[in-house]
Amino acid sequence: MPTAALTAETLDPPSDPSTPVVAFDNVSIAFDTKAVLKDISFSVDHGQTLIILGPAGTGKSVLLKLANGLLAPDSGSIRIFGEEITTMPERDLYKLRSRIGMVFQESALFDSLSVEENVAYRLNEERVPAEESHRRVVEALKFVELADAIAKCPSELSGGMRRRVSIARAIITGPDLILYDSPTGGLDPITSTTIIELVMKQRDVSHTTSLLVTHRLQDAFTLATHRFDTAAGGMKPIPPDPHSGSPTQGIDPGTIFLILNECHIVFHGTTEELVHSTDPWIKRYLE
Amino acid sequence: MSFSPDAYVKQKISALQDYSILCGTAIADIFTRPHYWDDIYTQMDSIGVGSLPIIVLTGFFTGCVLALQSVTALKGFGAVSMTGSLVSLSMVKELGPVLTGLMVSGRNAAGMASELGSMKVTEQLDAMRALGTDPIRKLVTPRLIATVFMLFFLTIIADAFGIAGGAIVSVFLLGLNASSYLHNSYRSLVHGDVAQGLTKPLFSAFIIATVGCYCGMKTTGGTQGVGRATTQAVVISSVLIIVVDLLVTRAMIGIFGS
Numbered sequence: 001m002p003t004a005a006l007t008a009e010t011l012d013p014p015s016d017p018s019t020p021v022v023a024f025d026n027v028s029i030a031f032d033t034k035a036v037l038k039d040i041s042f043s044v045d046h047g048q049t050l051i052i053l054g055p056a057g058t059g060k061s062v063l064l065k066l067a068n069g070l071l072a073p074d075s076g077s078i079r080i081f082g083e084e085i086t087t088m089p090e091r092d093l094y095k096l097r098s099r100i101g102m103v104f105q106e107s108a109l110f111d112s113l114s115v116e117e118n119v120a121y122r123l124n125e126e127r128v129p130a131e132e133s134h135r136r137v138v139e140a141l142k143f144v145e146l147a148d149a150i151a152k153c154p155s156e157l158s159g160g161m162r163r164r165v166s167i168a169r170a171i172i173t174g175p176d177l178i179l180y181d182s183p184t185g186g187l188d189p190i191t192s193t194t195i196i197e198l199v200m201k202q203r204d205v206s207h208t209t210s211l212l213v214t215h216r217l218q219d220a221f222t223l224a225t226h227r228f229d230t231a232a233g234g235m236k237p238i239p240p241d242p243h244s245g246s247p248t249q250g251i252d253p254g255t256i257f258l259i260l261n262e263c264h265i266v267f268h269g270t271t272e273e274l275v276h277s278t279d280p281w282i283k284r285y286l287e
Numbered sequence: 288m289s290f291s292p293d294a295y296v297k298q299k300i301s302a303l304q305d306y307s308i309l310c311g312t313a314i315a316d317i318f319t320r321p322h323y324w325d326d327i328y329t330q331m332d333s334i335g336v337g338s339l340p341i342i343v344l345t346g347f348f349t350g351c352v353l354a355l356q357s358v359t360a361l362k363g364f365g366a367v368s369m370t371g372s373l374v375s376l377s378m379v380k381e382l383g384p385v386l387t388g389l390m391v392s393g394r395n396a397a398g399m400a401s402e403l404g405s406m407k408v409t410e411q412l413d414a415m416r417a418l419g420t421d422p423i424r425k426l427v428t429p430r431l432i433a434t435v436f437m438l439f440f441l442t443i444i445a446d447a448f449g450i451a452g453g454a455i456v457s458v459f460l461l462g463l464n465a466s467s468y469l470h471n472s473y474r475s476l477v478h479g480d481v482a483q484g485l486t487k488p489l490f491s492a493f494i495i496a497t498v499g500c501y502c503g504m505k506t507t508g509g510t511q512g513v514g515r516a517t518t519q520a521v522v523i524s525s526v527l528i529i530v531v532d533l534l535v536t537r538a539m540i541g542i543f544g545s
Contacts, residue, residue: 034538094419108414110406122418169418 010103017265019082020045021177021209027076029062036062038263040076044211047254049203051220052213054260055285060213061105063260068102071094081176088120098122101170101178101208103127105185109154109169113246115141116150119168140168144198150285160191167198171206176204183217196222198236203254204228217286224271259285305505309423310497314430316421324431334395334430335437339444341390346445349382350374350452358461370463371471374453379476379484383446385532388491391438392524396499399430400520403503404513412504422504431496436484438492439485446484487535491528498524 020043027040035060044050050204052060065071066078069085078085084094109118116137123133141147144164154162160202163183169176180199184192196219202208204227214220226235240249251271259267259274259282267282269276277283357373403426406412412422450472457463502520508511 063415068417088419094416094421095465097417097419100417102414102417103411104414105412105418108410110414111409112410121420125418126419 013025020079021048022050022079022128022211023077023079024063024066025077025079027066027073027078029059029066029071029073035263037260039110040260040265040266042258042265044209044256045172046209047207048209049223049252049255050211050258051223051255052211052258053215053217053220053259054266055287056215058260060215060260061181064102064181064211064213068097068100068179098126098173101173102181103163103166103170103180105181107159107166111154113154114150115146115152115154115157115165118165119172120156121169122173136172137168140172141165143171143201144168158191160187160194163187163191163195164198167195167202171202171208174206176209178208178210180210182213182215182216184214184216189216192216192219193222194206197228199223200226200235201228205230220257221271224251224257225249227252232275237275242277245255293540300506302505306497306501309427309504311315312396312423313427313431313497313500316424321424321529323425323429325431329431329504331437332428333398333493334391334398334433335441337483338437338441342387342441342445343448344388345386346378346383346448347452348456349445350378350449351456353377353382353449354453354456358457360503366414367461367463368467368520369471370457370461371450371453371468372475374457375450375472376475378449378453378481379446380480381484381532381536383449384442384484384487384491385528387438387442387445388488388495388532391434391441391526392491392499392528393521395434396495396502396520396524397517399496399499400503400506401513401517404516405498406514407504419421427496427500427504430500431493434492434496435489437493438488438495442485442488455492477543479539482543483536483539486539490531491537494527494531495524497526517518 023043024040028038040063042050042111042270052063054060054243062071067071067080069078069080069088073086076086080096083096085096088096109115110121113121116134119137119140120128120133123136128136136152138147141150144167146161146164146168148159149157149165154165157165167183183195183199187195199210199212200223203210203223212223222235225238227238228234229236238252240250253270255271255272257267257269258265261281266281267277269277274282274286277286353374354370357369357370361367361369361373403412406415406426415422437445454465454468454472457468458465499520502516502523506516508515
C-alpha cells in the first residue's frame with residue numbers, strides 16, 4: 001500500500017503520543033498596530049484533526065503560519081512536538097519543518113519547476129538518489145490520483161490539480177503534522193469534495209495529525225461525519241453510534257473544531273458540542 | 288491616513304536594518320554549507336552571458352562617441368594624438384565600470400526583484416521555507432556570487448570594446464594613426480587605474496544583487512507590488528552605484544594617488 005510506505009519513510013521517530021503535537025499558549029500577534037490574534041491557547045493531540053473556522057480576515061492563515069514558524073508571535077509560547085519554536089533559531093526550525101507538511105491557500109507550487117520537481121523538492125534537498133526519489137514521487141502522485149501529470153508544469157494544471165500536487169508535495173516525506181490552509185478555497189464543489197476526500201484519506205489511512213483552515217462549513221462537516229473506506233476507495237458516512245446521542249449520524253471522534261472571531265477563540269470543542277452550542281453568534285455563523 | 292514623520296523615520300530605519308541583515312546573512316551563507324552550485328551556474332549564465340550583448344554594444348558605442356567628442360576638445364590644444372589616452376583612461380577608470388553596473392542593474396536588479404517579488408506574492412517563498420529551504424541561501428547567495436563574479440569580467444569586456452570602438456572612430460573617421468592610438472592608450476594606463484576600474488564592479492555587483500533581492504523579498508500588494516518592487520530596485524541600485532562610485536574613486540585616489 002503506497003501510504004504505508006510513505007509513513008515508514010518518515011525521517012524522525014514519531015514524538016511521544018502523550019505530548020500534544022501542537023500547543024499554543026497565550027499567543028498574540030499584531031501587524032503594525034492591528035491585532036490579529038490575542039491570547040490564543042489550544043492544543044492538538046496525536047492523530048487529531050483540528051478544523052479552524054471563522055469569518056474572513058480573522059487570522060486563520062496567520063495561525064497556521066505561526067504553527068510552522070513562518071511567523072513569530074509577539075508574545076506567548078508555541079510548542080510543536082513538545083519543542084518551543086518561538087525562540088528556536090531559524091536553522092533548527094528548518095530541521096523541525098522536515099516533519100511538517102504544509103498545503104498553501106493558492107498551492108504555492110514553484111512555477112519554474114515541473115510537477116515531479118515540485119513534489120520531489122524536499123527529497124532533492126535531502127539528496128535522495130534520483131531513482132528512489134522518482135519512485136516516491138510516483139507513489140505520492142498516485143495517492144492524489146495525478147500520476148499522469150508528472151511531467152507537466154504547474155501552469156498547465158487546473159486549480160484543483162495544483163491543490164492535489166501541493167498535497168502530494170506536503171505528504172511525500174510522511175510528515176507527522178500537516179497544515180492545510182484553505183485547501184478547497186476557490187474551487188468548485190465537486191473538486192472541493194475530491195480535495196476533502198484526500199484530506200480524509202490522509203487522516204484515516206496514515207493517521208497524521210492535522211490542522212485545517214477552511215471557510216466552507218460543508219467541508220468541515222463532511223470531514224467530521226465521513227470516513228475514508230480503503231476497500232471501496234472513497235469516503236462514506238460514519239454509521240451512527242448507538243451509545244451516542246445522535247441517532248442519525250456518526251461522527252469522527254478525532255475531529256475537533258476551533259472557531260476564531262475578532263482575534264479570539266469563540267469555540268473549541270467536538271462536533272457534537274459545536275452543533276449543540278447555544279452561543280447566539282455561533283448559531284448564526286453555522287446557519 | 289495622516290503623515291507621521293515619526294513612523295516614516297522608523298519605517299526607513301527598519302528597512303535599512305532588514306537590508307543589512309539580508310546582506311549579512313547572504314555573505315555568511317557563502318562560507319557555510321550547503322551550497323547551491325546549480326543555482327550559482329544558472330545565475331552566472333543568466334547574468335553574465337545574458338548581459339554580454341548589451342555590455343558589448345554599450346562599451347563599443349561609448350568608446351566611439353568618447354573619441355569623437357574628445358577630438359573636438361583636444362584639437363583646441365593641438366593634442367589630437369592624446370585621444371587614445373583619454374578614451375582608455377575614461378573607459379577603464381570610470382565609464383566601463385559605471386555603465387556596465389548601470390546596464391546590469393537595469394537588466395538584472397529588475398529581473399531579480401520581479402522574480403523574487405512574484406515568488407513572494409504567490410507564497411512560494413513561504414512554501415520554500417515550509418519545505419525546509421532557506422530562501423536567502425537558495426535564492427540570494429547564488430545571485431550575489433554570480434553577479435560579483437560576472438560583473439568583474441563584463442567590465443573588462445566593456446573596457447576592451449570601448450577602447451576598440453575609440454580606435455575604430457579615431458582611425459577610420461578622424462584619420463589618426465592606429466599604432467600611436469593603441470600605444471597611447473596602453474602607455475597612459477598605470478596599475479592604479481586598472482585597480483580602480485576593477486574594484487568598482489565588485490561594489491556595483493554587491494549593490495545590484497542585494498538591492499534587487501531585497502526589493503523582491505519585501506514585495507507586498509500583488510502584481511502591482513511586483514511592478515513597484517522592480518522599479519524601486521532599478522532606481523535604488525542605479526543611484527547607489529553612482530554614489531558608491533564617487534566614494535570608491537575618492538578612496539582609490541587616496542590609496543594610489545591618481
